[in-house]
Amino acid sequence: MDTREKDIEKLKDYKYGFTTDIENIKAPKGLNEDVIKFISNIKKEPQWMLDFRLKAYERLKLLKEPNWQKPKYPKIDYQDLYYYSAPKSMKDKPKSLDELDPKLLETYKKLGIPLQEQARLNGIAVDAVFDSVSVATTFKGELTKHGIIFCSMSEAIQKHPDLVKKYLGTVIPVTDHFFATLNSAVFTDGSFVYIPEGVKCPMELSTYFRINASETGQFERTLIIADKGSYVSYLEGCTAPMRDENQLHAANVELIALDDAEIKYSTVQNWYPGDENGKGGIYNFVTKRGLCKGNNSKISWTQVETGSAITWKYPSCILKGDNSIGEFYSIAITNNHQKADTGTKMIHLGKNTKSKIISKGISAGFSDMTYRGLVDINSKAKNSSNYTQCDSLLMGNKCGAHTVPYIKNKNFDSNIAHEATTSKISEEQLHYCQQRGLNPEEAVGLIVNGFCKEVLQQLPMEFAVEAQKLVGISLEGSVG
Amino acid sequence: MREQLQSDFDKIVKISKLSNEEIHFKRNFLNNFIKRGFPNRKQEDWKFLDISQIIKKNINDLTFFNDYSQPNKINPSIFVDGLEHNKIIFINGRIEKIDFNFEDQNKIEIIDETKKDISFDYKNSLIDLNSALTDKVFKILIKKNYTLKKPLIIYHSTNDKTKSTNINLRLDFELGENSCLKLVDYFANNTEKNFINIFYNFNLEKDSILKNYKVDKSRNNNLRYSFNNIEQENNSVSETFILSAGSDYFKNEINCNLNGEYSSAFINGIFSLKENQQHEIRTTINHLVENTKSYQLIKSVLGKNSKSAYQGRIFVNSKAQKTDGYQLSKAILLDETSEFNAKPELEIYADDVKCSHGSASGSLDENSIFYLMSRGLNYQQSKELLINGFLLDVVEKITDLEIKDLIKNIIGLKK
Numbered sequence: 016m017d018t019r020e021k022d023i024e025k026l027k028d029y030k031y032g033f034t035t036d037i038e039n040i041k042a043p044k045g046l047n048e049d050v051i052k053f054i055s056n057i058k059k060e061p062q063w064m065l066d067f068r069l070k071a072y073e074r075l076k077l078l079k080e081p082n083w084q085k086p087k088y089p090k091i092d093y094q095d096l097y098y099y100s101a102p103k104s105m106k107d108k109p110k111s112l113d114e115l116d117p118k119l120l121e122t123y124k125k126l127g128i129p130l131q132e133q134a135r136l137n138g139i140a141v142d143a144v145f146d147s148v149s150v151a152t153t154f155k156g157e158l159t160k161h162g163i164i165f166c167s168m169s170e171a172i173q174k175h176p177d178l179v180k181k182y183l184g185t186v187i188p189v190t191d192h193f194f195a196t197l198n199s200a201v202f203t204d205g206s207f208v209y210i211p212e213g214v215k216c217p218m219e220l221s222t223y224f225r226i227n228a229s230e231t232g233q234f235e236r237t238l239i240i241a242d243k244g245s246y247v248s249y250l251e252g253c254t255a256p257m258r259d260e261n262q263l264h265a266a267n268v269e270l271i272a273l274d275d276a277e278i279k280y281s282t283v284q285n286w287y288p289g290d291e292n293g294k295g296g297i298y299n300f301v302t303k304r305g306l307c308k309g310n311n312s313k314i315s316w317t318q319v320e321t322g323s324a325i326t327w328k329y330p331s332c333i334l335k336g337d338n339s340i341g342e343f344y345s346i347a348i349t350n351n352h353q354k355a356d357t358g359t360k361m362i363h364l365g366k367n368t369k370s371k372i373i374s375k376g377i378s379a380g381f382s383d384m385t386y387r388g389l390v391d392i393n394s395k396a397k398n399s400s401n402y403t404q405c406d407s408l409l410m411g412n413k414c415g416a417h418t419v420p421y422i423k424n425k426n427f428d429s430n431i432a433h434e435a436t437t438s439k440i441s442e443e444q445l446h447y448c449q450q451r452g453l454n455p456e457e458a459v460g461l462i463v464n465g466f467c468k469e470v471l472q473q474l475p476m477e478f479a480v481e482a483q484k485l486v487g488i489s490l491e492g493s494v495g
Numbered sequence: 496m497r498e499q500l501q502s503d504f505d506k507i508v509k510i511s512k513l514s515n516e517e518i519h520f521k522r523n524f525l526n527n528f529i530k531r532g533f534p535n536r537k538q539e540d541w542k543f544l545d546i547s548q549i550i551k552k553n554i555n556d557l558t559f560f561n562d563y564s565q566p567n568k569i570n571p572s573i574f575v576d577g578l579e580h581n582k583i584i585f586i587n588g589r590i591e592k593i594d595f596n597f598e599d600q601n602k603i604e605i606i607d608e609t610k611k612d613i614s615f616d617y618k619n620s621l622i623d624l625n626s627a628l629t630d631k632v633f634k635i636l637i638k639k640n641y642t643l644k645k646p647l648i649i650y651h652s653t654n655d656k657t658k659s660t661n662i663n664l665r666l667d668f669e670l671g672e673n674s675c676l677k678l679v680d681y682f683a684n685n686t687e688k689n690f691i692n693i694f695y696n697f698n699l700e701k702d703s704i705l706k707n708y709k710v711d712k713s714r715n716n717n718l719r720y721s722f723n724n725i726e727q728e729n730n731s732v733s734e735t736f737i738l739s740a741g742s743d744y745f746k747n748e749i750n751c752n753l754n755g756e757y758s759s760a761f762i763n764g765i766f767s768l769k770e771n772q773q774h775e776i777r778t779t780i781n782h783l784v785e786n787t788k789s790y791q792l793i794k795s796v797l798g799k800n801s802k803s804a805y806q807g808r809i810f811v812n813s814k815a816q817k818t819d820g821y822q823l824s825k826a827i828l829l830d831e832t833s834e835f836n837a838k839p840e841l842e843i844y845a846d847d848v849k850c851s852h853g854s855a856s857g858s859l860d861e862n863s864i865f866y867l868m869s870r871g872l873n874y875q876q877s878k879e880l881l882i883n884g885f886l887l888d889v890v891e892k893i894t895d896l897e898i899k900d901l902i903k904n905i906i907g908l909k910k
Contacts, residue, residue: 083539394831409846412813422837422854427828430857433839439846 042099048072051200054099058169058203061176071189071199078193085385085417086325086354088298091263098201098234157217164209165220168236171207178209182240186269186306186333195302198234198267205235205266210245210276219475221250237268241276243309248279250478261289261324266301274309274336279317281474283482286322293352293381296324303330307339307365315342316359317473319482321489324353329387331360334368334396341370344470346482348489349382349414358388358405358420363396363429372403375467379410379490385417392429399429407437408466410459410490460487496557497529503559503659504627510564511630517609525627531620540619543804543836544775546720549744553718554688558659563589563630573652573683578901580679581647587657588664589630595647602641606634608667613696615750621720625663625694634667637674637703646677646898651693653686653717660689667696670703670731677895680709680721682741687716695723699731701755706734708898711741712905714769718744729755736893737764738902739774739803746775752783753815759788763892766794766826767906768801768833775804782815789819794889795826795856796882797833804836807852813844822852827859827885883908 042053051072055065080091158165164175171179189199206222222237241247264286270278280303289296299322305314316330326349332341343359361370370390378384390401407416418435440462448458463486464471471479504525508518533547534540550557567586574582582594595603609632613622637643653662670676684691699705709721719742725733739745751760764776780789795803809820826835839852859881867877887908893899 407841407843409843409848412816412845412847414846415842415844417843418839418841418852420837420839420854422835422839422856424826424828424835424856427831427833427858431855433837433854434851435839435841435853436851437841437843438849 040100041097044097045094046096046098046201050098054201054203057099058172060169060172063176063180064172067184067189068200071196074190075193075196075200078196080193084327085356085387086327086383088261088325091298093197096263099203161214161217162211163214163216164207166207168202168205168207168238171238175207175209178240179207179238182269182271183236183238184269186271186304187267187302191302194265194300195267198236198265198302202234202236202267205237206239207237208239208247208249210241210247212242213244214242215245216247219248219250221252223252233262233264233266235266237266238271239269239278239280240271241273241278241312243273244275246277248475249281250475251280251282252285261296261298263298264301264323268301268303268330270305270314272305272307272309272312272314272339275311276309277313277315278305279315280305280330281317281478283319283474283478283485284322284326285485288322288351288353289324291351291380293324296353297322299323299326299328301328303328304333305331305341306333307336307341307368309339310336310365311338312336313340313342315340315344315473317344317470318346318357319470319474319485320345320347320355320357321485323355326353326355326357329358329360331362332370333362333364334370334399335364336368337365338367339365340368343370343372343374344473345374346377346467346470346486347375347384347386348377348486349379349384350489351380351382353380353382355383356385356387358386360389361391361401362389363392363399363401363426366395366397366399368396368399370399370401372401372405373469374403374405375470376405376407376416377410377463377466377490378407378414378416381413383415383417385419386435387419387421389421389423390431390433391421391423392426392431394425396426397428399426401429401431403431403433403435405435406466407435408463409437409439459490463487463490499557500525500529500559506560507563507628510562512564513609520610520612521627524623528620528623528627531623534620540777540806543806543838544744544746544773544802546621546718546744546746549718549773550690553716553743554660554690557661557690559628559661561588561657561659561662567591567654567656570652570654573650573681575648575679575681575901578646578897580645581643583647583649583666585649585651585664587653588662590633593633593635597645598643599641602638604636604638606636608632608634611667615724615726615752619722619748621692622694622722624661625665625692625722628661628663629665629694632665632667634669636669637671637676639671639700640673641671642675643677646679646895648679648681651680651682651684651691653684653689653691655686657686657689661692662689663692663694665694665696667698668705669698670700670705672700673702674700675704677706677898678708679898679901680707682711682715682719683713684715684717688718690718691720693719693721695721697723697725697733699725699727699733699758701729702731703728704732704734706736706895706898708736708738708893708902709747710738710902710905711745712738713741715741716743718742720746720748722748723750725749725751725760727751727753727755727758727760730757731755732759732761734761734894735763736889736902737762737776738767738906739764739776740767742774743771744773746777749776749778750781751779751789752781753787753789754783756784756786759790761789761892762791762793763889764793764805765886765889766803767796767886768803769798771800773802775806777806779808779810780820782809782811782818782820784812784815786817787815787819789821791822792889792892793824794886795824795835796886797826797828797830797835799830800832802834802836804838805854806838806840808840808842809850809852811841811843811845811848811850816845816847818845818848818850820848820850824854825885826856827882828856829859
């Protein structure tokens with residue numbers, strides 16, 4: 016009983032910290048050609064896919080792990096990881112939700128992810144990814160009616176090989192940096208979205224990522240293609256159980272927007288951040304990159320980063336089409352011993368391209384937060400503009416907040432404006448709130464929410480509420 | 496390059512009057528440099544302008560040997576007119592003259608410091624090169640409570656007698672308690688395609704004031720690197736102004752440690768660049784104790800094929816509460832081929848601080864030009880007026896009126 020109570024006590028801090036006992040199929044430990052062949056084989060992939068993986072693996076052998084980032088971490092032994100782990104019951108993919116392992120359903124219920132009826136009420140189509148394998152996708156019928164393809168990556172490789180072949184690896188090539196290339200070699204699943212020409216996706220699409228098994232890395236790959244004149248809003252949520260060891264999450268996300276298309280990508284990242292002494296937690300080393308390929312296209316990233324022991328990612332936009340727009344809204348919160356090195360890259364190549372970056376960082380406890388961003392206006396990107404604002408809030412003098420923007424302007428027609436401030440919550444504001452009956456924690460919560468408002472506004476309704484709560488929870492215990 | 500460096504170093508040693516100890520000391524620096532080589536773009540601090548490439552491109556035969564035993568003739572035509580001043584004259588890296596005629600000689604001391612090690616931690620191989628190859632190193636000590644009556648102008652000049660394409664110079668300054676020094680660096684070169692490597696070390700005691708103005712105006716084809724290390728005690732003030740306009744390549748690096756409470760550092764800079772010039776300012780301000788302040792303002796006007804870069808770093812230690820740090824960089828790009836790079840960096844570990852930075856770059860505002868033209872100016876005049884106004888902002892920050900006028904004259908900005 017005692018241990019159970021302790022478990023419950025623990026769960027209060029991180030309510031997604033439970034594990035689910037589901038039998039798993041795992042690939043042998045380690046990274047080598049056989050493991051890659053094993054993954055490819057178990058997923059019944061065509062030859063071209065296996066070639067893609069092997070090409071990435073060849074390249075990976077030549078690459079070194081980067082180490083310029085601010086948060087340092089102990090060396091990861093890539094041979095000591097499982098690169099494939101799937102719930103056993105998934106061997107033969109269930110045809111409908113009713114055939115799903117009830118334990119899985121229960122897990123998602125605990126996580127608050129509505130896979131069944133509730134989904135219909137919320138009007139969000141969900142693709143759930145459990146230990147890198149897509150387990151369920153809801154709302155298929157409704158989406159098919161519009162010609163929208165929303166399925167797991169493995170399914171897309173089987174059913175829509177032309178689309179996958181045409182776009183996979185065009186934004187993040189196999190020759191990219193270490194973690195992206197690692198993903199290209201060993202990715203197991205992920206979501207695939209294709210919105211046909213002129214279609215405005217009638218509902219929010221959502222993927223839910225869950226790491227369950229221990230000693231596994233999660234390597235999923237998401238590919239979203241918005242054809243001419245289409246629109247899609249995509250949400251991503253993530254959790255993991257509480258474990259003492261660090262787990263690696265190295266996903267790749269590729270977005271492609273053709274002429275007049277718009278993609279809105281929102282993330283609420285709540286991976287397990289480790290305990291208050293900095294033990295355990297997820298290493299979130301994700302590569303996210305969007306390509307505004309067509310004219311007048313738009314890609315917008317919104318992220319709320321509250322989890323992970325180390326977050327190291329830069330969702331980027333390549334503005335290739337004329338008049339294309341890139342946006343980046345971010346809230347990053349670090350508490351205890353969490354570390355984050357995050358930001359964005361806006362690469363202006365086309366004429367009249369515009370980008371906007373709003374980044375809010377909050378660090379408390381012993382944590383360390385870095386905003387690192389690049390704005391690069393090419394000499395051909397006439398009449399482009401960028402606006403960047405990054406604000407940091409510090410709570411206590413044991414934490415750090417850093418801003419490292421790179422600004423490159425090679426075009427005299429273009430404007431770049433950058434602003435950054437670092438400050439703390441002023442005593443006056445706190446005093447004012449407390450005078451009106453709020454306790455210190457509530458007061459800080461209110462002020463922080465106000466500080467983040469510009470970003471929270473960008474999130475879809477349901478997510479915004481969740482994110483707002485999350486902001487409050489992440490900072491609990493950081494005042495006083 | 497390696498063999499050249501070794502043999503030139505041996506030649507210098509042979510004809511110099513250096514003691515064995517000094518030679519051994521310098522050889523260590525030389526070995527350090529040989530190990531590390533010139534910095535390149537792989538190093539974060541040299542990311543925007545890669546000096547090893549630039550040297551390779553501009554200087555065909557890099558040589559290091561200079562005969563410091565023979566005096567050079569001083570050409571008085573380089574002297575600044577209309578301003579009484581003290582002089583230190585460098586010709587080809589050799590100190591020809593130290594002249595404090597206007598001052599109380601008891602209050603200034605000149606100390607040979609050739610043997611003294613570098614007291615701060617540096618990661619820069621150019622300092623190794625400098626330390627290996629400089630002639631004598633002198634420290635100028637301004638004694639307690641003394642304010643120099645006239646500014647000191649340091650002339651950096653070269654003539655055709657120079658044997659090497661690399662020239663290194665070094666000076667140390669110590670400002671005693673409550674003293675004040677105004678220092679102008681004036682660059683007047685008669686040779687082309689030299690790589691000039693300057694290293695200053697300043698030590699500011701309590702309540703002292705340092706004003707350093709670097710004037711690189713006349714167009715020349717030299718490559719220049721200047722490093723200032725400034726250590727500041729309680730309540731001291733340092734002001735640095737950089738006019739970066741003349742050389743082909745000029746990188747100014749300033750490392751400022753605010754070690755004492757209520758100390759403050761001000762850095763203002765102008766880039767006014769044309770045809771193929773590549774200039775950079777890199778600053779690091781370390782706020783190490785409470786109640787310190789720093790302010791930086793850098794403006795660029797960039798013509799055809801020119802490139803400027805600004806890397807500013809504000810570091811705030813966890814002890815340094817109540818820090819006030821500010822950074823602003825602005826650039827006007829006049830041509831399709833001009834390029835501006837910035838990396839304004841904040842690294843903060845204390846919560847009760849006020850730190851901000853801003854950076855803006857773009858072209859001249861067409862509306863403003865239209866406004867001026869509608870009032871009778873032609874296009875060229877309107878453009879010049881706007882640019883002058885843009886730059887004047889920085890010049891106005893100069894706190895010394897005499898020198899402000901001097902610099903306004905040099906730039907051609909009218910009152």
